[in-house]
Amino acid sequence: MTDDQQESGYAAALDTAARLLGRRLEPFLEPGPGEPANAADFTRLATLHTFGDAWPRTDVLDTRTRAIVSVTIAATLGTLEPLRGQLRIALGNGVTPQEIVEAFIHIEAYAGAARAFDSYQIARQVFQEIHAAEQPR
Secondary structure, eight states: OOHHHHHHHHHHHHHHHHHHHSSOSHHHHSOOTTOOTTHHHHHHHHHIIIIIIITTOTTTSOHHHHHHHHHHHHHHHTOHHHHHHHHHHHHHTTOOHHHHHHHHHHHHHHHOHHHHHHHHHHHHHHHHHHHHHHSOO
């Protein structure tokens, strides 16, 4: 793969991430103070794989389905900040709040009440943020 192909693939991955998340990822990908030089390699590879390889594969699982699967995975793992982003992606791609609650009912049955309740607090916050943003000012 040429450098131009790699760059265009990375640019496409960043565009996919921006479309799904509703904001650009670039500010979050820059190495911070004290991080080694290869930190940029990690974020680049993770971005390429996630938003360049996995999310665009909509021929079998559409974006909406991938979104609810991603919410379920993040909630089950207890990765709360990534869950916040996955919830926004899901809600922005046609998953309803009711469907998210049903997913949490299923998560509770299979991953346990403690994990489901802990993760659901993030869903509750995202629901409140979206509700507040939809209110007339």
